Amino acid sequence: MENNKTTNILIVGVGGQGVLLASEILSETAMKAGYDVKKSEVHGMSQRGGVVTSHIKFGKKVHSPIVPYGQTDILISFEIAEALRAVDWLKKDGRLVTSKTRIVPPIATGGKFHYPDDPAADLKRKVHHLVVMDADEIARELGDVRLVNTILLGGISHSLEFAPSLWEDVIRNRVKAKFVDINLKAFARGRELAKEA
Numbered sequence: 001m002e003n004n005k006t007t008n009i010l011i012v013g014v015g016g017q018g019v020l021l022a023s024e025i026l027s028e029t030a031m032k033a034g035y036d037v038k039k040s041e042v043h044g045m046s047q048r049g050g051v052v053t054s055h056i057k058f059g060k061k062v063h064s065p066i067v068p069y070g071q072t073d074i075l076i077s078f079e080i081a082e083a084l085r086a087v088d089w090l091k092k093d094g095r096l097v098t099s100k101t102r103i104v105p106p107i108a109t110g111g112k113f114h115y116p117d118d119p120a121a122d123l124k125r126k127v128h129h130l131v132v133m134d135a136d137e138i139a140r141e142l143g144d145v146r147l148v149n150t151i152l153l154g155g156i157s158h159s160l161e162f163a164p165s166l167w168e169d170v171i172r173n174r175v176k177a178k179f180v181d182i183n184l185k186a187f188a189r190g191r192e193l194a195k196e197a
Helices: 019-032 080-089 119-126 135-142 145-159 164-174 177-196
Strands: 007-014 036-042 051-059 072-077 090-099 129-133
Touching: 007 019, 007 080, 019 036, 019 051, 019 145, 019 164, 072 080, 072 145, 080 090, 080 119, 090 145, 119 129, 129 145, 129 177, 135 145, 135 177, 145 164, 145 177, 164 177
Parallel strands: 007 072, 072 090, 090 129
Antiparallel strands: 007 051, 036 051
């Protein structure tokens, strides 16, 4: 990443998954790395499992918080159909890290909306730089389902120039003390999975 380039990141998910904390950790990490950072969030109907989206832009000087359509460098998705819905926001050579998590909305059970049969296969056809991980399962294995956000951040961390220690410092600062160690493990696990992929 060049120092004068603006990096555009879009985070998508469903209410209650941890999108907003992930965007706060990412934004603070970029600020501590010396970048100008702008962030914008759309909460939707988050209390009812609605879509939550966070736009993050950082660079030497950033004027607008909104990522332009088709100009996303990195897309992070907490839910795999949301990744498919947002995939056209990615640049041609953009990177996508998504959880395999499937949250089928009630509207899909009534026949008015079709939930994709195999969103991972659809994404593979559309995205060259793709990492699909079972972040929910990893979080359960680590002992806390709320760890998905730090797992996914670990998954994109190789695509950004920030030192792992900088990410870790921000995680220590952003999560409650009793959850620091488990979040650091989750971040490390996400890094491992992305590297393997």
